[in-house]
Amino acid sequence: MPPRSDVHYFGAGPAPLPTNVLEEASNVLLNYNDRGVGICEISHRSADATAILDNAKAALVTLYNIPTDEYEILFLQGGGSGEFSAVVYHLVSYWVAKRQAIATEELRLAVADGKADTGVDVNKMVIERLKREVHDELKLDYLVTGSWSLKASQEAARLVGAEHVNIAVDSRVANDGKFGKIPSEETWNVVKRKREGGPGSAMVYLCDNETVDGVEFPGFPKSLESYPEDAVDDDAPLVVADMSSNFISRPIDVRKYAVIFGGAQKNVGNAGITIVIVRKSLLPPVAKMASPELLRELGLPVGPIVLDWPTIAKNNSLYNTLPIFDVWVAGRVMAGLVQSHGSKGIAGQGEIATQKAALVYGALDKYPAVYRVVPDQSVRSRMNICFRVGGESAEKEKEFLQGAEQRGLTGLKGHRSVGGIRASNYNAVSMEAVQKLVQYLQDYAQAS
Incomplete structure (x- = not known):
């Protein structure tokens, strides 16, 4: 059997981990912090587990310069594929809740101004209006640049219907049916809100690095940077990025994204956890989510509780049993980068x-x-x-x-x-x- 030092592993994931982290891990698996029990045996609700979570978050905040007053960091399970679903559940719910608030206020004012019959059932009218808006206007934009963004778009279509999924770009069209290019941004068909009215898409989804096809966005798309200036009534589409395979590999401006997520098993740690960085304005108590009852009435899916970001955030990522060892590994890997690169x-x-x-x-x-x-x-x-x-x-x-x-x-x-x-x-x-x-x-x- 060759020693570890003689083998150089280039696998796409699970990927290699720093040897010093694995050596430390072999010790804590047997005895964590001189407790006499291994790290896999400690309670996920213990003070030790909370400290492990806090340390991992702190390292990530340092690496990405995350403004903690604006963003929440979540650790959960399900991998990147789980987040294909979670982003749809959450951002569709957010989109509906915003439309519900607008419709309710407009109909209330119409009744108060005598423009609508005072005997009308406002709630019923709101539901009918929302049904029309969901049918006619609910869109989720996907930039399909490789196998993983394609799978994400297919999951969205499975959950809400293909009619609500807008393939804003399909790289295969520009490359003889194969992935390998990202077409010019001028050709992207992203749904934008028109100044004369009408909402834009619920989100714009991209995979920052396509593991299968070897395609990576050189940087944040310039055409998406213009959204805040073009937006009306804060209706700019929200940029969601799957960074599973280039997480913590280069600087990014976190503020340009509504959501960033990544499975740990590429650059961060071992398989078992997914990290989500989500704008706090998309979470309660700042944001309102559509109720499960309303979503069902509108024919939209209600997500499982283990993928529900508000629930995960409220419980400090500990709603259900989190694999604390996996968080520890990720924290040690990230802390090592913080130490190695210092001020850079x-x-x-x-x-x-x-x-x-x-x-x-x-x-x-x-x-x-x-x-x-x-x-x-x-x-x-x-x-x-x-x-x-x-x-x-x-x-x-x-x-x-x-x-x-x-x-x-x-x-x-x-x-x-x-x-x-x-x-x-x-x-x-x-x-x-x-x-x-x-x-x-x-x-x-x-x-x-």
Whole structure:
């Protein structure tokens, strides 16, 4: 059995973790804080568990410079796929509640001004109006740039109906039926509120980094930045980002997003928890949510309580039994980044990620007769480097993978849905590992 130091793992997730965190974890699994019991055995409602949650939140706040008066941090289960559903349940409920408040006030004023019969049942009229608005105007925008945003849009269609899902961009249209590009923002068909009236979409959904297809947004879309200026009555669509595979890998402006979420098993920790950063204005007591009874009357889904952000927030992420060990691992990983990069913060990690990715892409581009990078150069992911070998020859790619294994370079096989090779360049992948991969890329190309 080879020692851990001789194996360099490039798997897409679960991904490698820092060795020092795993070594510390092996101790706390047996005896946490000299309690005589392991961390997996302590109560999730204990003072120790609360401290673990607080420490993980504090590290994330430091890394992303999160304004804690404006945003709530939640830890829950269900993975990124669970949040595909949660964002729909929550933001559709929020959209309906806003429309309900507007309709109620307008009809109340109409009765008071004598423009409507004082004997009318305002509540009944509100329901009828909401039914029309849901039917005619409820939309959720999806930027489909890869396999995961496509799955998210499909889950939204399953929950609320395809008629309410607006595919604002489908990258396959611009790339011969395959993912690998992000079309120009001028071509996006995002539902915006018109100044003459009518609400916009309930949200705009994007996957910041597509793990399967190796596509990453270079930055926050400029066309979405204009929404606050274009908005009427605070009806700007809310930007939701799935950052599962590039979480804490570069600086972001959290304030530009309504919701950010990510499964932990790429850059943050082991599989088992999902982190959600959500604007407090979308949560009670600031925001009102539509009641389950109203949603059912409107033919809209009511979500499970374990995915309900207001419930999770109210209970400090401890409504049900949270895997505290998983939170501890994530907290230790994030605290390690805080310590490593000091005043640079997450920008320091961003520089390293960019440098590592540039080395790999440089080696691939140097031998175009042997390697073909899958995504367009303008949207190449720093995290998931997808390429083909030998003109997409299955035999050549098998040969390439076997040669890599012999050098201790593992986890390089592409996703089963697209094939090819994928080198995932997550935070815990060392510079040494990348340099050994680059050497192998050069050696293989020269021998081909």
